[in-house]
Amino acid sequence: MAMNRIPGHNIYVGGILSLKNKAALERENFTHVLSVLRLGSDEIFSSYQHHKIDVDDVDYENLLEHFPDAIKFIQSGLDGGGGVLVHCAMGKSRSATICIAYLLHQKRNEASFTPQAALELVREGRPLCEPNDGFMQQLELYHEMGCPDDVSEHPIYQRWLYRREVEESVACGRAPEMESVRFEDDQPSIQQAQPTPEREVELKCRKCRRGIASSKYIISHEEEKRENAKARSNVECAHIFLHPMKWMRSSLYPSASDSNPNAQFTGDAPLSGRLACPNPTCGANIGKFAWQGMQCSCNSWVVPAIGLAKARVDIKPLASGNLPPAALGIRLPPGMRPTEPTQPGSGRGNL
Structure with a gap:
């Protein structure tokens, strides 16, 4: 043959x-x-x-x-x-x-x-x-x-290459080089790489209310949960896992220069550690990271893992642009309120 x-x-x-x-x-x-x-x-x-x-x-x-x-x-x-x-x-x-x-x-x-x-x-x-x-x-x-x-410029391919490099670095007992990390909010084509979620949400620091991330940066590990026989589907995940973002640099690479975040990092970065709120006046502990991976409370492994603790953040639905201001809890000044049709007996036409 x-x-x-x-x-x-x-x-x-x-x-x-x-x-x-x-x-x-x-x-x-x-x-x-x-x-x-x-x-x-x-x-x-x-x-x-x-x-x-x-x-x-x-x-x-x-x-x-x-x-x-x-x-x-x-x-x-x-x-x-x-x-x-x-x-x-x-x-x-x-x-x-x-x-x-x-x-x-x-x-x-x-x-x-x-x-x-x-x-x-x-x-x-x-x-x-x-x-x-x-x-x-x-x-x-x-x-x-x-x-x-x-395939070379496709976001899915680039993210796959990034994960391979992370795995190689972790296998050598070190964190990946900062210039090789794919910070998703630095990528112009991220909108093409992420499916549109059914419900758009925004994550905010519970202490200072500073915005941290939105739905397009969240990593779903539902597929891993389905494939993992030991995964507990009835247990709520304690962390929300994110793709790397620019505000995480100070936590992932604490010795990097704040004045020039794009400069090459030459120090030894930690393999794991805590995530701090990007608000410099807050700095609250909002989660943790582990380049070698982290086991979620549902028993699934996420590699690499950058997780926000649900107890430390607020999850707010992003309002639809089609909703009227009143539905968003916004009370407009009298001169800016929309004119409503006058109905007989309503009494509004006499004001």
Whole structure:
């Protein structure tokens, strides 16, 4: 089983041994070969258009960044009327991942066509295909992003890279470098990255009433709760977890310069600590952070964890712009109140 065709497409998935089957390569009119592994010499590909992706078959390898170029290469081969061979060492994980990414991109307007559905289609031709867990997660992210032609600037991709860097730093026993932290209120495209919540809220320090964050900066860990068999769904979470924000710098990096918050931080930042209210005249303890993660009261883990204690903040619904001022508790001066229609017997027309 050197190589197999994906049903409905002139794309073949195979291992390194498929390149030795010269008769099959000529019979299927292969014009493009995509190698998803680390290779030495490229001489064997002199008869084909060749594209190489140097990656290993390990969970932490970033294959997602190569999806757009790989998809363009595959499409160019198909548009030219030839066959395309996508191979890795065994034709099981890396090559299958690239083919799934291509199928997702082709059907990106079909929400029901998920990475799992694409994998099943690939398996119809090659049953042994099994991307590793890390690659499947990257395919899920790609699908969540809408399978864009460029992933590098997408907020979801950037946030994923940021979390990877945090994990690498924590594994070395240190906090991430400040310049690598993704402060969400510094990102111009955050509105595109966050779904619109059903109820917009604002979080305020309970002591000084200073605004701290709104709904778009809140991290929901409902999915983790569903996946965690030990999670207690009937227990209310004691913390509200947030993405990093600029006002947190003084807590996350206490030795950083207040006069120049954008300056490079060179000191040793703590792995965990307390969050202080950003109001300099207040400074109340409103929560805590732990780059290595924190277990919520519902038993779910959030990594990295920056949590506001619900007992230290007030949660206020943000009023809708369509509501009249009176509904918001605002009493306007007489000259600014809206004119109400006069009804017989109401007595208001005589004032």
